[in-house]
Amino acid sequence: MAALINVPAKARRGDVIEIRALTSHIMETGFRHTADGKLVPRDIITSFPCRYNGAEIFRADLFPAIAANPYLSFFTVAKESGKFEFEWIGDNGYSSTASASITVE
């Protein structure tokens, strides 16, 4: 699935940087019905870990109250050059990943 990641390409060591991540997902709540009364089964992303050079720096547990195409923005300290890895884990074995690199001077 398509993901939009926004991480600064460059930062100075010790800077606090913002990371923004958006992915496309229906986030079906499991509380809606079709016009003929059938319950639409739940299909949401339940977990979003973010790793920075292998170490987890942020994680979110998501519930049906998170809007479709979940957007998350959070912060971290730029410590070293390397890679941010993002993962979206959800119902029915859903998994999707993305990554972004940063140069720290």
Added chain:
Amino acid sequence: MPTTRRQFLSLAAGVTAAGTLPIVTLRPLQATPAMLNGAIRNLVGEAPVRTGRVKLDIPPLVENGNTVPMTVSVASPMTADDHVKSIHVFNEKNPQPNIGNFYLGPSSGRPQVSTRIRLADTQKVVAIARLSDDTFWQVSAEIVVTLAACTEEMN
């Protein structure tokens, strides 16, 4: 027959008892303030939850409950021994009381999280931060929702 004082008192007691009876309405698609409190107790246990330090930025009036921008920030120096461990957001009247849990650490630098949420009704949203000394701080906001999310029919 004139009403005696005893009869009057028993009648009054009956009315009072009826007045305090819990009004049970079956609304399976809506969390209740009790569910909100339950969800908060699940998180904090017996610990007291103090008001303050947490800031919740959310529009007071939203036209479309399907996507409501929300930012939670906490006043914290974010050092190794004084930082925010996690931020938890709850609601009062969505089908489910949880909105999201966000886990941070001293390397987060700034204790702030933004996302977009769904609100099924005009209601209260509560944000609770757990600090590294295991104290809990909360803030709540009332949001008026014109067009509800979550339970509408699928087309």
